[in-house]
Amino acid sequence: MSMINKKLIIAFFSVLILGIIGLFTIDQATQSRINNLSVISEVPSFQLDNFDGTSFTEKNLDNKITVASFIFTQCEGACPIMSTNMGLLQKRFSDSDALQFVSITTDPDYDSSSVLKEFSDKYSSKNNWFFLRGDINDVVKLSEDGFFLSASLLPTGHSTRLVLIDKDRNIRQYYEGTVDANIIELQNDIVTLINKG
């Protein structure tokens, strides 16, 4: 075999090996994204009120992908950013019925239904975003025991994380609600859940 043919064969096999490495790596990356969304825990039963007076329980999480947050309307730091980001996601996924949003107030004394309605008008552009209030002890219990998010020194001490919940009420992942890169990540994970269930 001539030198040239030998070199061509080496080149061919190098490209082939690189292709296999590439395919394997891409597959691993895709798989890792799905694994990264493994079930963390099931949301326990709860009962809160939406600002329109209707009751909202864990059953309302069924058959919808839910993005949940803890906020209060007088909060000046993280909450406006978190809520703007949730509004952004609401707009971007406005064509999909698979998604809903839930914000639970950590200041039910001030955040009456009418205050929450005003807040909703400011941030929400579709009727798939529920602003919930209830007894403060229930909210603390839901935050700490249900979502594993700290809730000390309320109202200000609520978590700034957004929670991704799947169609079967399972918590799948947490995202820092004020960090753009995490919002993009959340968006990609929502797409993964919509496509893969």
Add this chain to the structure above:
Amino acid sequence: MKKQLFFQSAVVSTILSYFLIFVGGLVRVSGAGMGCPNWPKCGDGWMPPTNIDINQINTTLAWIEFTNRMFGVILGISIIILNVLAVFYFRKNYNLLFASILSLIFVIVNGVLGGVLVWFELNPYIKTVHMLFALILVSILSYICIKSYKMINTTLFKGLKKNPILSKSLIVFWILIVVEILLGTGIRTNLELVSIENPLLSKGELLNALDSYKYFHSFLGFTLLFLSAYIYSKLRTNKLYIARFLGIFILGMIIVQIFLGEMMIFFELPQLTRLFHTWGSSWLVGVVIILYNCISNEYDK
């Protein structure tokens, strides 16, 4: 002996830099660019975490990004060795010495730019500059390869007929292929931006939503096809085997790339095709530099 060693060192650096472009492309198509959320460290340490991490680092993506950084360091060391050899053996040969130092500057700057890219959370403009610098780096290294090869094999390149039009068309080809690759990364960036605003669009719909300059990418692709056919026709009867071979290589690679480009439209951008579309094109950048220096012979002056 000295020349041989320097030549081999240049070849190793060039191959490593092409390999690094491959790994960098793999980082992009697998979306692992933010696998390590910080730079130069990866997570809390210098190595990615090995087990499931409480800080939500996806370890698979972290290792892909880390591999890219590791090969960057290996290329850096290889180019440092090249520079040591250049300083020891070619202090009087300003072309080679200058080119070696320039390659060292570009590899360092591009390494840091990789870090800037992470700090700016994969800003698309920095991504494009990162790619452009990689293309310039392989061009410089290819230049060093062919120049040192010619020093070893002077007789091979004696008495060649010059062809100024062919030389100029190779310069035009180099500029066009670099523009074409950057246009391609621009299309990719636009696809990503459109998909952030419209996460539910299918890939086919995304392509339709793109600006009209995707047609410019195709147009330039066919322009390069005609140009490479011209270059091939001029080199077909060249005395140098290497010139004939590279002529065929350029034409063949352009045809393969147009084929891969069309495949990506019809099969909705499979990631592996994207990787080889970019990587194969980047080979042309260095090959044209080698060919240009093959047929412009300074030893006949």
